[in-house]
Amino acid sequence: MTRIEVARSILARRVGPMRIGLVIATRNRARVLAETLGAVRAQTRPPEAIVAVDNDSADDTLELLGRDFPEVLVVKAGDNTGVNGGLALGLRALEGRGLDAFWILDDDTLPPPDSLEELEEALRAAPQASGVGYQGGTIRWGTIRHFKTPEALSRLPSLAPGLREVDFFLVDGALVKREAVEAVGYPPENYFMMIGDVEYPYRMTRAGFRLVVFERDRLHRATLGGKGDASGKPAWRAYYKARNQVRMALDYRSPLLLAGALARIARLALGYARPGKGDGARARALLHGTLDGFRGRMGRTVEPTGP
Structure with missing residues (x-):
């Protein structure tokens, strides 16, 4: 049996209680992070370990963690590695701790008190699944589609x-x-920001692991919410989305994914360039990101400013 086949057989047999570790990546959002960690403390089923990765914050994040949340293991990235790099560092920090599963939260997400209990119970109810989340989607014929309503799901x-x-x-x-x-x-890690939510779990399904989502999203995302590309987000987000989606398609050697990525980028760029739209900065960011994706220019190549 291959390593993946062995892992899937272990997953199918596991039905008992889990030991769970939480990973959060953060940067310069001490007050927001404190709210999230407060919501973690309020869980009816707390995690066995908590790791917060600090992406070189310039505010009082480290002081707050040391003073108010001594139970949290703090990993100092030493630089801004982005959310993708930060989560990778956090997962590495939890290696060798005898954990069965990893709970991942953004630093601005407020889970309801029974969230982790609900997630663990979901994996018991569907033991053939290797992960459960609150929002998700499909990739068909190169098109990435998000399903956000119970009707769609x-x-x-x-x-x-x-x-x-x-x-x-x-x-x-x-x-x-x-x-x-x-x-x-x-x-x-080389994505820095954006598209990790698609590439990382899709890598799991391509390896034969099965993923599920709840029919209703109960999380409260305090800062960004579920807004789409037309919500006034800064141009750097458009850059990283375009770059990383192109790079994902090229790394997967998938003409369909590449065609889907380019079609989406073209559609967005044309929309931003419409008379009266006045969003040339994001249109240029999409083009810049697309070119860098083809060039393989990865990592933190554009400085993020704003949310």
């Missing part, structure tokens, strides 16, 4: 009551079993 296969099978999920809020992480590795 109802068209997807059900693995257990209230749980729908997806090709990827938002890693924010997700619970992933250790065997899946060991088999496919860590989030794509």
Whole structure:
């Protein structure tokens, strides 16, 4: 049996209580992070370990963690590695601790008090699944599609009551079993920001692991929410989305994914360039990101400013 086949057989047999570690990556958002960690403390089923990765914050994040949250293991990245790099560092820090699964949260996400209990119970209800999240979607014929309503999700296969099978999920809020992480590795550190929510879980499904999402998203994302590309987000986000989606398609050697990425980028760029839209900065960022994706110019290549 291959390593992945062994991991899948272990997943199918596991039904008992889990030991769970939480990973959060943060930068310059001490007050927001404090709210999130407060929500973690309020969980009816707390995690066995908590890691916060500080991406070279210039505010009082480190002081706050040391003073108010002594139970949190702090990993200092030493530089701004982005959310993808930060999560990879956090998952590495939890290696060798005898954990069965990893809970991942953005630093601005407020889980309801029973969130982790609900996630663990979902994996018991669908033991064939290697991860469960709150939002997700499919990739068909190169098109990445997010399903955000119960009505849309109802068209997807059900693995257990209230749980729908997806090709990827938002890693924010997700619970992933250790065997899946060991088999496919860590989030794509060279992406820096954006598209890790698609590439990382999709890497798991391509390896044969199954993922599910709840039919209703109960998380409160305090800062960014679920806004789409037309919500006034800064141009650097458009850059990283375009660059990383192109790079993902090229690394997967998938003409369909590449065609889907280029079609999406062209559609967005044309929309931004419409008379009256007045968003030339984001249109240029999309073009810049597309070219850098083809060139393989990865990592932190554009400085993020704003949310």
